Amino acid sequence: MNGDLGGKIKALVFDVFGTVVDWRGSLIREVEGLSRAKGVALDAARFADDWRAGYRPAMQRVRSGELPWTRIDDLHRMILDGLLTKHGIAGLSEAEKVGLNRAWHRLAPWPDAVEGLTRLKRRFIIGTLSNGNVGLLVDMAKHAGLPWDVVLSAELAHHYKPDPEAYRMPPDILGLAPSQVMLVAAHPDDLAAAAREGLKTGYVPRPLEHGPGGKPHDITGRSFDVVAGDFNELAARLGA
């Protein structure tokens, strides 16, 4: 069945934060570096988790219409400003805050990501489908060597995932049927929302996304077109 599936799919679009890159490990390293440089004692893991925890509520303010369309870069900065106060970090210059906020542009890929994407790119159009803004995703790709054919973002639809408009955009803009496009993600809810718009789904669990103590997603009752342990296994399953 999977071999057949590979023949029908033309494009794979990837969730990015957590699926392609290890946002948590990367942020911890960035925060630890800043902590050393500034001589500030800081729980870097908690800081990273708090920053990420602010993400969904901030997007929800956009999704609900409370905020006009606002890029993730700007949402990350709003969350950061609150966190600096909460964690008692004073004395960062504006340039240092801008630099820290750009940590999200420098996230490191999971070890299999570049190799697996390079392999998938030989057979499929590969792109992002992230809530991250285009500029962030382009900087990240340059930094991490992610070989995207196309950088697609919720920014182009002005609708954050899981709004349906975000999933309708990739097939529309690429001139493909929804069933010719697969979303690859480590998050079952993201995949379920994509499936409701007719996209195919590839589930690649990333058990370390939330650190060594993270719990796997409960996928009872969920179904996906493909499940793979990493991007190399995904390539094998899709015949790439």
Next chain:
Amino acid sequence: MNGDLGGKIKALVFDVFGTVVDWRGSLIREVEGLSRAKGVALDAARFADDWRAGYRPAMQRVRSGELPWTRIDDLHRMILDGLLTKHGIAGLSEAEKVGLNRAWHRLAPWPDAVEGLTRLKRRFIIGTLSNGNVGLLVDMAKHAGLPWDVVLSAELAHHYKPDPEAYRMPPDILGLAPSQVMLVAAHPDDLAAAAREGLKTGYVPRPLEHGPGGKPHDITGRSFDVVAGDFNELAARLGA
């Protein structure tokens, strides 16, 4: 001065039809192939030139508001349908017309393009800024091996060049100042419109764009930040 310029620029965006790819030579080969396959006598060069000649008037109908936003793929098809009648070509199936229209997705790059872009990509973000739609540009890049970091199109601004909105989009979406972005094009009018929005300009004449008998553009009184004979020379001038 050019060395300095390279240090200030972060992203190069390229006009595509004529600047990166040889639309005319490619279309002639496609039309000749169809002509042989269907046993129809046809002036392929005139067919190619007529197809391209329909492009500006069709975009003008969108720019003026006579047509709602319409992708180049659909404008190309509208022009093609008229041309088939004009050139007396009957008996193409719908699939053959669709296939011929997709000739624009398969245009061949100028001989220096892939090498020069690969070199420029080491130092700069490289992307398209074309009136061609995203899907067309992604297919073309896969076909021709164009190593874009980002595929930007007038489609994302819903304004065709030379509308100012089309040139404001790349710096905005990449989070850059207009002066950190250079448009590279073989067309002085395109570059002049970009300069009016604060972008830097790189002129790469393509004297064969309109065939061996084509006239070079008159650039009397024009000025560009860089002029280069091809993309390799452009890379050298920008320190890449």
